[in-house]
Amino acid sequence: MTDSEIKSAILDMGRRARAASYALVKLSSEQKNAILAAMADELTARQDTILAANALDLERANQNGLSKAMIDRLTLDPKRLKAIADAVREVALLPDPVGEKLTDWTRPNGLHIRKVRVPIGVIGIIFESRPNVTTDAASLCFKTGNATILRGGSEAIDSNRALAAALQAGGERAGLPPDSIQLIPFTDRASVEHMAQMDQYLDLIIPRGGKGLIEKVVATARMPVIKHYDGVCHVFVNADADLDMAASIIVNAKCQKPGVCNALETVLVHEGVAARFYPQLGQRLAEAKVEIHADATALQHLGVPAIAATEEDWSTEYLDLILAVKTVSGLDEAIAHINRYGSHHTDSIITKDRAAAERFQHEVDSAVVLHNASTRFNDGGEFGFGAEIGISTDKLHARGPMGLAELCSYKYLVDGSGQVRG
Numbered sequence: 001m002t003d004s005e006i007k008s009a010i011l012d013m014g015r016r017a018r019a020a021s022y023a024l025v026k027l028s029s030e031q032k033n034a035i036l037a038a039m040a041d042e043l044t045a046r047q048d049t050i051l052a053a054n055a056l057d058l059e060r061a062n063q064n065g066l067s068k069a070m071i072d073r074l075t076l077d078p079k080r081l082k083a084i085a086d087a088v089r090e091v092a093l094l095p096d097p098v099g100e101k102l103t104d105w106t107r108p109n110g111l112h113i114r115k116v117r118v119p120i121g122v123i124g125i126i127f128e129s130r131p132n133v134t135t136d137a138a139s140l141c142f143k144t145g146n147a148t149i150l151r152g153g154s155e156a157i158d159s160n161r162a163l164a165a166a167l168q169a170g171g172e173r174a175g176l177p178p179d180s181i182q183l184i185p186f187t188d189r190a191s192v193e194h195m196a197q198m199d200q201y202l203d204l205i206i207p208r209g210g211k212g213l214i215e216k217v218v219a220t221a222r223m224p225v226i227k228h229y230d231g232v233c234h235v236f237v238n239a240d241a242d243l244d245m246a247a248s249i250i251v252n253a254k255c256q257k258p259g260v261c262n263a264l265e266t267v268l269v270h271e272g273v274a275a276r277f278y279p280q281l282g283q284r285l286a287e288a289k290v291e292i293h294a295d296a297t298a299l300q301h302l303g304v305p306a307i308a309a310t311e312e313d314w315s316t317e318y319l320d321l322i323l324a325v326k327t328v329s330g331l332d333e334a335i336a337h338i339n340r341y342g343s344h345h346t347d348s349i350i351t352k353d354r355a356a357a358e359r360f361q362h363e364v365d366s367a368v369v370l371h372n373a374s375t376r377f378n379d380g381g382e383f384g385f386g387a388e389i390g391i392s393t394d395k396l397h398a399r400g401p402m403g404l405a406e407l408c409s410y411k412y413l414v415d416g417s418g419q420v421r422g
Helices: 003-024 029-045 047-063 070-074 078-093 132-143 155-172 189-196 211-220 243-255 274-287 296-301 309-314 331-341 354-363
Strands: 101-106 112-119 120-128 147-151 182-183 205-209 233-237 264-270 291-294 322-328 348-349 368-371 408-415
Touching: 003 078, 003 120, 003 147, 003 182, 003 189, 003 322, 029 047, 029 132, 029 155, 047 070, 047 078, 070 155, 078 132, 112 211, 120 132, 120 189, 132 147, 132 155, 132 182, 147 189, 189 211, 205 211, 233 243, 243 264, 243 274, 243 348, 243 354, 264 274, 264 331, 274 296, 274 322, 274 348, 291 296, 296 322, 309 322, 309 331, 331 354, 348 354, 354 368
Parallel strands: 120 147, 120 205, 147 182, 233 264, 233 348, 264 322, 291 322, 348 368
Antiparallel strands: 101 112, 112 408
16 A cells, blocks of 8 residues: 555544544443443354464464564464453443543532543554454443554454454444444554544554554654553562562562563562572572573572673563563662663562562652562553553553553533623
């Protein structure tokens, strides 16, 4: 397609999405929940078609030499597809935030003012290789009355087409307005730029993916952007930490699912426990086949093969079984390191000292700061939000896991009895 044809096609999708957004606000919560159930049923009914489409993506990924972590994120199977359909059903069970009264008050002149949640309108989601984002984004946006335009990466284009078609077809049978969920069917890079400049139709754009993608969207977008940036996540082991607990949390945070943004990338260890803790940690990481990039002190005490860390390691999101390890003098250095090298995503302290934990949680500038828990808990499902759009590293208007409430704006409803302003 030529650039002008791509632009024309995307503008047409925007016009249709805007029309759909006005139809969506008319749906009741009960209607939306019935539509979501129909979407989930259609995903299940089309299992063979969706998995066949995914097989095409996987074949292409292997031919192109994608990493094991990327291929894992791309892969669908009957179990994962069932989880995707179940996540849509779970969204139907969540309370509908649209119309929720946030606050109200009455002015001395008798005007009654209510602040209520409303849909944002039309939301564009740009993402890369995870096909489950298609269903998560579409179901959450729909539940909150937003029309959605999805632009996935080339790696998952066949899977995304199949999933989006199932959602729209199943939903329309239950009353979903046409064009409520649209997937850009081509992967030309120009589509990202045209989408980001379509401020007459898109109210918000959310990029999920690598640094290059997000920086391109931020540089070209004419509408608000909520970024889902790198996850350079830390665990700091304080001097008084329960070391068995610390080792278990570190292994879980790194290994349970290494290719995701809330996986651990750097461990900071208080120098007071370095000699005791590093042999234990080294053994646990070696058993889990984790490649360790360590500072001089850690290299001395780990007791297992490791690579000397470089400056670059402290700011690297590996998304793989690789972990950076650094020794610090204490809480001050740990906080300073995280605020300098981290991505303001997810960080955790392991300590018995509640005052130290509270200071760490207060001073670390990240969306989610944990105490004695794995970074993997920074997740919409684990927070009780159901499926999530992603984890925002911005501060406005959403930060951390984005569930239903974060996909809403608000407006003021004012009731009077004939008041005029003098």
